[in-house]
Amino acid sequence: MSPQRKLLLLGTFVHSKTQQHLEFLHNAAVAVDEQGKIAAIERDVAEASEAQARLLTQLGWDEAEVDVTVAAEGQFFFPGFVDTHIHAPQYANAGIFGKSSLLDWLETYTFPLESSLADLSKARRVYTRCVRRTLSHGTTTATYYATIDVAATNLLADLCLSMGQRAFVGRACMDNPDVNPDxxxxxxxxxxxxxxxxxxDHMRSIDPGFDIVSPILTPRFAPSCSREAMAGLAQLHRETNLPIQTHISENLGEIQLVKSMFPEADSYAGVYDKYGLLTPKTVLAHAVHISEEEAELIAHRGSKVSHCPCSNTSLTSGPARVRWMWDRGIDVGLGTDMSGGYSPSILDAARQAALVSRHVAMGIHVPEGGGAAAVEQEKERERVKLTVEEALYLATRGGARCVGLEDKIGGFEVGMEWDAQLVSLSQVSDDGGMEEHDHGHGLVDVFGWESWGDRLAKWLYNGDDRNTKRVWVKGRLVHKRK
Ligand SMILES: [Zn+2]
Incomplete structure (x- = not known):
């Protein structure tokens, strides 16, 4: 690959400082070196041009070797989104799930489509579109399930690398003849x-350091795998330290199935633990119905959870409890779980995480007649709701922690890599119309009196890919929208 040009980004930058707080840097400048790393940050100077001059001097960079991007009025830079659980082959089925729930959804919609992608020209069409589409929504890192087909899985890795999306690509492992179709x-x-x-081997040949594309060990879910396959994948993990992804406790029927198939374990999480798959590099999708003991075990092993609210609602799986998992020390990120979830957008997943947390709140019973118990329950109802800041944290730094990249991506700090998006919100003109250049900017209208916190809230709840104007991964521009 040809060396990249240096970048200088000027304007407003917003990122999660902590789980609860967004940080706003105005009139700031970020310098990105040829390796795509943030080399320096100037913050809160009087004018962006002043920040630019100071940074170039400080770094000894010549203006001619730097590409400059300025965030205009109403625009801001935000870290790229991390999708910690998405099925690339299922992109072609996004929105098609009828009234199914997990086990019949797999049989009816998913296995037929996934198996058909052994046809590489079909796989190329679906995967290319999936990567393009998710990039256009600001997903700079995606943790993909592919299919069982080696050539098609390798093709997905090739496409991520060529289009510049940071990706974990997992070949779906499923060898149990009692559960999987012939x-x-x-x-x-x-x-x-x-x-x-x-x-x-293929991914090592195309990206030896797994810088952009990395394999991820992918036992589909416990029922689909033999004990030998799970133990073998765990052994491979110990030899290679590669990450692991799987599903856990999504649906009550699935949990019953696991119980009947693995009587030797006390719980679903216990099955993965018994066969060596519960590690600090394991991402568990869903965790809707995990017990107190399972949460304790997952936290103890340092495994992570990918919260997939859109999928959990679509397939009637149930509302996962993010605050409850956080309380128990589990790191949580967001997954679209497309096409269990119909939306390829992590912004949408963040919005749905906020809404599902309100359903969790509404499910907390407040005893009638007041009293101390009622007051406590009312407080708990308030506490479990996710804020705008928390939802956006899940979409960025939370996801980065899940996939072990928290030192590289998810925020703007010197030494981290420039995985970012330029977001633009429509400015409403004085007569209530739209500025000429704002046509096609989507649903978010900014009147000018909103605080920056309110602007981010408007983006979370009404934003979409029309607001995402530019996307970079490791300093490379990978998506651009007029
Ligand atoms: Zn899934």
């Missing part, structure tokens, strides 16, 4: 491991 499963545990190794 037309779509691995022939044996040995075949699962052999095929997985081929995808690892």
């Amino acid at each position: 037309y779509y499963r691995d022939a044996s545990a040995a075949e699962t491991l052999r095929a997985t190794q081929q995808t690892i």
Whole structure:
């Protein structure tokens, strides 16, 4: 790849300082070096031009070797989104789920589509569109499930690398003949491991440091895997330290199935723990119905949870309790779980996380007649609701922690990599119309009197890909919208 040009970004920058707080840097400048790393940040100077001059002098950079991007009035830079759980092959089914729930959804919609992507021209069409679409929504890192097909999985990795999306690409492992259809499963545990190794070898050949594209070990979910396959993948993890992803406790029928299939374990999380898959590098999608003991075990092992609110609602799985998991010390990020979830947008996932937390609140019973118990329950109702700041944290730094990239992405700090988006919100003109250049800017209208916190709230609740004007990964411009 040809070396990148240096970047200088000027204007307003917004990122999560902590789980509860957004930081706003105005009239600031960020310098990004040829490796895509943030080399320096100037904040709160009187004018952006002054910040630019100071930074160039400080770094000894010549203006001619730097591409400058200025955030105009109403625009701001925001960290790129991290999707910690998404199924690339299912993109073609986004929105198609009828009234199904998990197990019949897999049979009816998912396995037929996934198996059909062994046709590489079809896989190329679906994967190209999926990567383009998620980039256009500001997803700079995606943790993908692919299919069981090695060539198609390798193709997804190739496409992520060429289009510049940071990605974990996992070949779906599923060898249990009792649960998986004959037309779509691995022939044996040995075949699962052999095929997985081929995808690892391929990704090592195209991106030796796994800088942009990394393999991720992907036992589909416990029922789909033999004990030998799970133990073999765990062994591979210990040898390679590669990350692991799987599903957990999404749906009550699934939990019953796990219970009947694995009597040797006390719980669903216990199955993964028994076969060595519960590690600090494991991302567990859903965790809707996990017990107190399972939460304790997951926290103790340092495994992470990908919260997938859109999917959990669409497939009637249930409302996962983010505050409850945070209280128990579990790191949580967001997943679209497309196409269990219909939306490829992490901004949408953040919005739905906020809304689902309100459903969790509404489910907390407040006893009638007042009293101390009622007061406590009222307080708890308030406490479990996620704020705008928390939802946006989940979409960025929270997700980065889930995939072990918290030192590299998710915020704007010197030494971190420039994975970012330029967001633009419509400015309403004096007569209530739109400025000429604002046509096509989406649903968010800014009148000019809003605080910056309110602008971010407006973006969270009404924003979409029309607001995402530019997207960078590791300093490379990977998406641009007029
Ligand atoms: Zn999933």
